[in-house]
Every structure is written in C-alpha cells, then in structure tokens.
Amino acid sequence: MSLACHVERSRSPSIDPVLVIGGVLQGRPGWSVRREHVLPLADLMSVDVPGFVVVSPTGAGPSIDHLCQVVTALLDDLGVTRVNFFGYSLGSLIAYRFAQRSPARVARLALGGVPLGIASRLISHLELGAARTAGGEPQALAESLADAFLEPVQSQAVRNGEVVHRLVRRLLVRAMSTTVTALPARRYSVTRELDPAGGLDDVPTLVFCGVHDTLGSPAQHRRFAANISDCRFAVVGDADHWIFLERREDTSDLVMRHFTGQSLAQLSCLVDFAAGDAIANTG
Numbered sequence: 001m002s003l004a005c006h007v008e009r010s011r012s013p014s015i016d017p018v019l020v021i022g023g024v025l026q027g028r029p030g031w032s033v034r035r036e037h038v039l040p041l042a043d044l045m046s047v048d049v050p051g052f053v054v055v056s057p058t059g060a061g062p063s064i065d066h067l068c069q070v071v072t073a074l075l076d077d078l079g080v081t082r083v084n085f086f087g088y089s090l091g092s093l094i095a096y097r098f099a100q101r102s103p104a105r106v107a108r109l110a111l112g113g114v115p116l117g118i119a120s121r122l123i124s125h126l127e128l129g130a131a132r133t134a135g136g137e138p139q140a141l142a143e144s145l146a147d148a149f150l151e152p153v154q155s156q157a158v159r160n161g162e163v164v165h166r167l168v169r170r171l172l173v174r175a176m177s178t179t180v181t182a183l184p185a186r187r188y189s190v191t192r193e194l195d196p197a198g199g200l201d202d203v204p205t206l207v208f209c210g211v212h213d214t215l216g217s218p219a220q221h222r223r224f225a226a227n228i229s230d231c232r233f234a235v236v237g238d239a240d241h242w243i244f245l246e247r248r249e250d251t252s253d254l255v256m257r258h259f260t261g262q263s264l265a266q267l268s269c270l271v272d273f274a275a276g277d278a279i280a281n282t283g
Contacts, residue, residue: 004048005074010039015259016082016107017043019075023089023113033086033244034252041260042084047074068098075105084259086110089215089241096196099203109205110255113241116216116224117195142169199227206232206258210239210246211271218272226280233279234264235272 018038038044062070071094075083085106087095092111099106132140146169207225209218216224218235225233234254239246250269257264265273274281 005078006046007078008035008039008044008046010041010043012040013042015042016084017045017080018086018256018259019045019047019071019083020086021047021071021088021091021094023091023115033255034248037252037256041256045078045080045083047071064093064097065101067094068101071098072102072105081105082107084108084110086112086255086259088112088244090115093196096200099205100198100200103201103203106203108259108261109200109203110258111205111207112251112255113209113213113243114196114207114216114221114224116220196224199229201229203228204230204232204258204261206234206255206264208234208236208251208254210241210243211235211237212240213243215241222274222279225274230276231279232258232264232275233273234267234270236269237271 018033020033033044035044075081082105085095085098085108087093087110089112092114095109096111096114099109128144132144205225205228207221207228209216209221211218213221221235222233225231236243236247236251236254239251243251247269250267254264254267254269257267264270265275267273
C-alpha cells in the first residue's frame with residue numbers, strides 16, 4: 001500500500017520536519033496543526049492513513065506495524081532522516097509504534113487524543129448503530145459513533161460545541177454510508193491494536209488530551225505517559241476528542257512549543273501539566 005503525503009517546504013527551517021498523521025475523519029487537507037505555526041520553523045509533511053472508517057468491506061485493513069513500515073519507506077523516498085512526529089487519535093498509535101521501532105528517526109514525539117481502553121465501547125456503538133440502521137434509521141450509525149466521540153452538546157463543556165457536533169455528525173454520515181456491510185471488518189479493525197503497549201525511552205515526548213476527551217480520559221493519558229521516560233503531560237481545557245476543531249490555535253501552539261523545546265507549564269489553555277517523574281504522581 002502507499003500513503004498520500006503532502007509536503008510544504010519552509011523557507012528557513014530550524015528544526016527537523018514535522019510529520020503529522022491523524023485518525024478517523026482527520027485527513028491531511030485541514031484537520032491538524034496550523035501551517036502558520038509550522039512553516040516558519042520546519043517543513044510540514046501531512047499524511048493520510050486508512051483508519052477504521054475507510055476499511056474495505058472485504059478486508060480488515062493494514063496492521064500498525066505494516067503502517068510503520070510504510071512510513072519508513074515514505075521517509076526514505078523523501079530523503080528524510082529524522083522527523084518531529086505528531087500523531088493524533090488513531091494516528092497516535094502509528095506514531096508511538098514508529099518511535100518504539102525507530103527512536104533514532106524521531107527528534108521529538110507528540111501524541112494527542114490517544115485511544116485508551118475504548119475497543120469494547122466502540123464495538124457497542126458500532127453494533128447498536130448498525131442494528132438501528134438495518135431497522136430503517138439511515139443515520140443511526142453515524143449518530144451512535146458521534147455519541148462515542150463527542151462530549152454531549154448539552155453539557156456546554158467545550159468551545160464551539162454545537163458547531164463541532166453538527167460538523168462531526170455530517171462527516172460521520174458521509175463516511176458511514178456503507179458501513180453496515182463493512183461492519184465485520186470495521187469491528188475487527190477497531191479491536192485489534194487500539195491500546196498502545198510498552199514503554200518508550202530516548203525520545204522526548206508530549207502526551208496531551210482535552211479535559212473531556214471521550215476516547216481516553218486525562219487520568220488514562222497520564223498513566224500512559226508515565227510509561228515514557230522523557231515525557232511531558234498536558235490537559236487542554238474546554239475541549240473533548242475534537243480538540244483541533246475546538247481549540248486549534250492553542251493546540252497547534254502547544255505542539256510546536258514542544259517540538260522546539262520550549263516551556264509548556266504556563267500556557268493558559270492547560271488545566272493540568274506535569275513532566276518527568278511528577279507524571280506518576282496522580283495527586
């Protein structure tokens with residue numbers, strides 16, 4: 001398989017290229033870090049990788065290890081020795097495994113919205129939505145998945161919550177239009193490798209999430225971060241899993257501050273922050 005990659009060149013790069021991989025419904029055209037934050041400092045490489053919403057009805061999709069091999073081949077083809085790797089949502093699983101396999105090729109790592117312990121819940125939403133769709137509710141599957149991915153809009157706990165809800169539901173309706181026939185493959189693909197395993201040494205890492213993230217709570221992200229030897233952990237306020245729709249400016253700044261080795265502790269968007277050994281102290 002091949003990956004769709006878009007490369008934008010910096011006029012005066014001062015750090016290694018930034019490689020970005022997102023997750024479900026988060027393709028390279030515009031979901032991620034703002035190019036205005038990246039290009040003054042580094043080349044920006046944005047990659048589309050098949051997530052579970054584009055799994056073929058006849059197959060379960062590539063493994064995380066295979067996708068890491070494809071990323072390696074892509075970097076080799078581009079002549080890129082080392083990158084600042086940012087993975088979000090399902091993309092964080094690829095970025096983490098890549099850093100474990102090839103730490104010398106990762107200058108710094110940023111992992112956001114990591115799916116943690118959610119496989120069974122996603123399966124429940126998939127199966128409930130598929131049953132309702134088969135029973136004559138054509139948009140039920142998209143609505144069921146939206147319930148899994150989003151903080152309830154009535155909670156008013158995230159910025160631009162109503163707008164984000166409408167947008168995500170519209171995207172899910174479009175992406176899920178053929179999912180009932182693809183359910184067995186999708187069910188397998190979301191259970192196979194969701195939880196990241198093992199630790200990581202020798203790669204400066206940022207782990208972050210929204211305070212209301214529905215695919216991994218701040219406490220779960222903190223426990224995950226404690227397995228990484230050189231790590232910073234941050235929680236962004238007024239956001240759920242769709243943090244780059246809700247607080248794109250703040251999170252783009254957060255990621256690039258990490259990639260340039262700047263302090264994060266005093267950022268006003270953060271409601272929690274810890275680094276090094278302090279991450280293991282959950283207070």
